[in-house]
Amino acid sequence: MLYRENGQFKTTYQADQQIFPIAQDRWGVLLLIAFAFVGVPFLVDEYMFRAILIPFLILSLASLGVNLLVGYCGQITLGAGAFMAVGAYAGYNFLIRVPEMPVLGAILLGGATAAAVGIVFGVPSLRVRGLYLAVATLAAQFFWDWAFLRIKWFTNDSPSGNVSVSNLNVMGFEISSPLSKYIFCLSVLVVFGLAAKNMVRATIGRQWMAIRDMDVAAAVIGIRPMYAKLTAFAVSSFYVGVAGALWGFVHLGSWEPAAFSVDRSFQLLFMVIIGGLGSIMGSFFGAAFIVILPIFLNQFLPVLGALFGMEISTATVSHAEITIFGALIVFFLIVEPHGLARLWSTGKEKLRLWPFPH
Amino acid sequence: MSGRKIGDVILDLKNISLSFGGVKALTDISFDVREHEVRAIIGPNGAGKSSMLNVINGVYHPQEGEIIFRGQHRRDMDTHEAAEQGIARTFQNIALFKGMSVLDNIMTGRNLRMKSNLFLQALWIGPAQREELEHRKKVEEIIDFLEIQHIRKTPVGRLPYGLQKRVDLARALAMEPEVLLLDEPMAGMNVEEKQDMCRFILDVNDQFGTTIVLIEHDMGVVMDISDRVVVLDYGKKIGDGVPDEVRANPEVISAYLGASH
Structure with missing residues (x-):
């Protein structure tokens, strides 16, 4: 970021409170979105879409949701996978049980159902925090894992909870090719991303952060802890639920409860920690990192091994993946709890002065 | 007096x-x-x-x-x-919201007067946007009053103790x-x-x-x-x-x- 905001004098509060107050940021984000819509489809092949870009977009959305709750409101959750599952299965039920239900409607209603469930499982947060809350949300994970395997109504009586969705059609567009899936997910992500950015700079975002930073002071100032915490759970679960529905409908097509196991919950939490707690951009960094790292290791480690005359099996690669994730989590928690996003902003701050030391 | x-x-x-x-x-x-x-x-x-x-x-x-x-x-x-x-108050051991800027900290003091709903806020339209600007104006008056214009955008965690105390007072004053x-x-x-x-x-x-x-x-x-x-x-x-x-x-x-x- 070799730019500074020099010479951009704000003369109205409106100009100062824009979503991206610095002109270069504004143009940068616009160009990035335009490139993602127009440029990327010409540059990548089907494999890239299916293996990297679509998972990246959907998991970004989910980690954005988790970040609103964990990073902004300070309420830890280990149940994100469950809320993805609720979004996916609720969306599925709306789609097959309600006649003429449009796909987009089913996805959003899936998210809304997840939000309602999120509120219920957020209630313990009014009493407990930290590790105890993590355990309480873990209960959500195991409850829904169980429910989607055992309660046949949820999965339309299919054995082992396996359901599938086909012939996706959104507002007249067929969502079947990787490109159309990519564009659809990207559109959803852009809308939800901007909405998240708006919320965290509005009064609701300030309430969440106030609760996170100092809950007694927040209460004294007139913020209702119950309202702030439960809206955070609701909004977060809505995001995660929509991501879950997209994961099922668009990415997998047919899925079973194992797709949203406790591993997924941990993965989302890792994304937020590595990407940066309390940063919208961090959610994207984290998702990109966690989606790309395994693929990178798959390609890179065997080559590295060959250099030293060693044969590296796929099992070794997947073990290395887990080891590296673990090490990174420890590294970030100790060295930079605010994750990649903080490294990014520190770098930007250094570059503002560069090449001068002060 | x-x-x-x-x-x-x-x-x-x-x-x-x-x-x-x-x-x-x-x-x-x-x-x-x-x-x-x-x-x-x-x-x-x-x-x-x-x-x-x-x-x-x-x-x-x-x-x-x-x-x-x-x-x-x-x-x-x-x-x-x-x-x-x-009834507003400040705290003995400064209880500011450390992760937020001075401006945002003081804006939380206006929270009770902000009534727009979540959806309008997410879209940043209509009453939500108007409210932000209106209350920003009031907050700026308090910032002027307490002479902390130069640190408006600074995260409070980085401020020296004396200024943090002043921001704490500003946040309470924002409640009028x-x-x-x-x-x-x-x-x-x-x-x-x-x-x-x-x-x-x-x-x-x-x-x-x-x-x-x-x-x-x-x-x-x-x-x-x-x-x-x-x-x-x-x-x-x-x-x-x-x-x-x-x-x-x-x-x-x-x-x-x-x-x-």
């Missing part, structure tokens, strides 16, 4: 007793606060001064007693209700309170910072007519700026009156001020 006129009793505390388990923090304390006055609470460490403020704005609920605020009788206060009724509770606003400050803070407190009292209840250890400051002083010791009230009266009270002298030999 020209224009201000001390009015009727706005806050009346009657026979307040507060205990935690077996520990009695406050025993049968009664005192009142008049509109527009500067009321100080003094006493040695552990006398129950902060507990008293916590009772007034509803963080603690006393087991016995009655709180009468603006004519309404209450058994105890509720934090949210206290805030809605116009009727009654402002200040818990040791000058603790740990040097002389210049204390002078600045005294000036701000007196200006707030004078210009906005805000009633101020203040805990402070610096006797010089207390005697100079307060209209009436209440003295606590071991959770009991041992003195109450105008500064000169309190200074002459033998019980207060032995408990707190120290006898001159």
